[in-house]
Amino acid sequence: MTPRVTHLLTERGESSVMNTMTTVDQPLIERIFTKARTAHGFLKRPVDDRLLHEIYEIMKWGPTAANSCPMRIVFVRDGEAKKRLISCLHPDNVQQTTEVPVTAIIGFHTRFYEWIPRLMPAKPELIDDFAGPEKEAIAQAAAFRNSALQGAYFMLAARAVGLDCGPMSAFDPVKLNAEFFPDGEIEVNFLCNLGYGNPGIVLPRAPRFDFEEVCKFA
Ligand SMILES: Cc1cc2nc3c(=O)[nH]c(=O)nc-3n(C[C@H](O)[C@H](O)[C@H](O)COP(=O)(O)O)c2cc1C
Numbered sequence: 001m002t003p004r005v006t007h008l009l010t011e012r013g014e015s016s017v018m019n020t021m022t023t024v025d026q027p028l029i030e031r032i033f034t035k036a037r038t039a040h041g042f043l044k045r046p047v048d049d050r051l052l053h054e055i056y057e058i059m060k061w062g063p064t065a066a067n068s069c070p071m072r073i074v075f076v077r078d079g080e081a082k083k084r085l086i087s088c089l090h091p092d093n094v095q096q097t098t099e100v101p102v103t104a105i106i107g108f109h110t111r112f113y114e115w116i117p118r119l120m121p122a123k124p125e126l127i128d129d130f131a132g133p134e135k136e137a138i139a140q141a142a143a144f145r146n147s148a149l150q151g152a153y154f155m156l157a158a159r160a161v162g163l164d165c166g167p168m169s170a171f172d173p174v175k176l177n178a179e180f181f182p183d184g185e186i187e188v189n190f191l192c193n194l195g196y197g198n199p200g201i202v203l204p205r206a207p208r209f210d211f212e213e214v215c216k217f218a
Contacts, residue, residue, distance in 0.1 A: 041201025062153030070112035108147035166193030
C-alpha cells in the first residue's frame, strides 16, 4: 500500500470552517521533494506558455504576509532578452542558461504594499505597516522575504507539473536590475531556469542536516 501523508487543506475561496481532511500522496512528495533534483543541464524540449500559466495558477495560492504577494516574474526565452540575461550571469551559470528553454526572473515590487487594500480587503489598513519613507527598510525586508517564499512556491509548483528547476543566485543583481527593471520599481531576488532536466548532467546528491542538528523544542 502506498504510504500517505495526512494534510489539512482548505478549498479555494472557502472559509476556514470549511476545512476538509484530505491526503497528499507519496509520488507527489517524491516529485517535488525527496526525488527531485536541481537541474544543471536541460534537454532540447520546449516548455509551453500554458505550463507557465499553470504554474502561476498553482503557486499564487501560497501564503504571504498580509497577502501582499510582492513577487513579480519576467520570463526570458530567447533573442535579445536572453543575451541581456546571459550577460548578467556568473560564468558557471552561462551554459545551463544558454540551453534552457525559459528562465524566470523572480523579482519583487518595491511598493508592493500599494496593492494591500485590494489583496487584503478585510484589513486594508495593513498598508500602513509598510508605506512611507520611515518604513522603507521594513518594506524592503518584507518584499524580499515574501517574494523568496513565493519563489519557493513557484519552484515546487513547477516540479508538481513535471518541470525541473535550476535556481541561480550567482549573477550581478545591479546589472540585471538595470537591464530588466530600469525604472527601479521591481528588483530581482533570484533566477530560475525551467525545463526538462538532462539526466546525464545531475550532480551527486549533497547531504542535508538531520532533524536533531537544526531543530529543537523551546
Ligand atoms: C536560491 C538558490 C540559488 C542557487 N544558485 C545557484 C547558482 O547560481 N548556480 C548553480 O549552478 N546552482 C545554484 N543553486 C543550486 C543549488 O546548489 C542546489 O539547489 C542545491 O545544491 C540542492 O541540489 P539538489 O536539489 O540536487 O539536491 C541555487 C539554489 C538556490 C535555491
